[in-house]
Amino acid sequence: MLRQASRLLSRSVTAASSKSATTRAFSTELPSTIDSTFVESWKKVAPNMDPPQTPSSFMKPRPSTASSIPTKLTVNFVLPYASELSGKEVDMVIIPATTGQMGVLPGHVPTITELKPGIMSVHEGTDIKKYFVSSGFAFLHANSVADIIAVEAVPLENIDASQVQKGLAEFTQKLASATTDLEKAEAQIGVEVHSAMNAALTG
Amino acid sequence: MASSAAVPFWRAAGMMYITYSNICANLVRKCLREPFKAESMNREKVHFSLSKWADGKPEKPGFFFFFFTLLPV
Numbered sequence: 001m002l003r004q005a006s007r008l009l010s011r012s013v014t015a016a017s018s019k020s021a022t023t024r025a026f027s028t029e030l031p032s033t034i035d036s037t038f039v040e041s042w043k044k045v046a047p048n049m050d051p052p053q054t055p056s057s058f059m060k061p062r063p064s065t066a067s068s069i070p071t072k073l074t075v076n077f078v079l080p081y082a083s084e085l086s087g088k089e090v091d092m093v094i095i096p097a098t099t100g101q102m103g104v105l106p107g108h109v110p111t112i113t114e115l116k117p118g119i120m121s122v123h124e125g126t127d128i129k130k131y132f133v134s135s136g137f138a139f140l141h142a143n144s145v146a147d148i149i150a151v152e153a154v155p156l157e158n159i160d161a162s163q164v165q166k167g168l169a170e171f172t173q174k175l176a177s178a179t180t181d182l183e184k185a186e187a188q189i190g191v192e193v194h195s196a197m198n199a200a201l202t203g
Numbered sequence: 204m205a206s207s208a209a210v211p212f213w214r215a216a217g218m219m220y221i222t223y224s225n226i227c228a229n230l231v232r233k234c235l236r237e238p239f240k241a242e243s244m245n246r247e248k249v250h251f252s253l254s255k256w257a258d259g260k261p262e263k264p265g266f267f268f269f270f271f272t273l274l275p276v
Contacts, residue, residue, distance in 0.1 A: 134227040163235075164234050
């Protein structure tokens, strides 16, 4: 048993060291230099051809996280058919995350959150712009950039209150009379969306 | 892998996120005020043509649809 020990030990050590040579750092920490040993061996084999480019050489370097917290939050708010806000510098954004209304200030911890139907408000000085968001995601980056994507987002003035009341009544009734799981889920979604719109209009 | 935490009710009912998201968006669009509602319905119109195939050939030249909400709601 002990005769094999040194062989096994040395094997595990080399495996560990080779693994550590290939373990990747986080993409923000990767050096931007090209692998020089690869380039050299390429030149030996194919001196007349340029070494191949890797995808990362085409990418713009990721903007580094500032050491001090920026004063403004950069918001990119996009919909499938339009870019509502693009690179707009604001003071704060309140997004309707599934865990509740989330206030996003510059320097917010990097987060990815799913949005529920609700109001998103963009605060710039004394200006507040509100949108009703149907659902989507928000990506908050370390460099105080917030990417908010929604399938449908409308300013509150564009919503018709009577339609909302009608829809709420209709879906509450559907929820009571639903039989299959899928019907129940659809009715539940209807109730949630309409109550959120109702709350948005009245609150 | 450990099982994930409590799933949302729609996933428990067998619905995918994209189905849920599209249902929410359609409901919001239906509750818009008039000029915006017509614009959004127009924008979301999908044109597609469906043909059934038999023996490696389409049976008819195809029949054309356009739906603006593909869902029963």
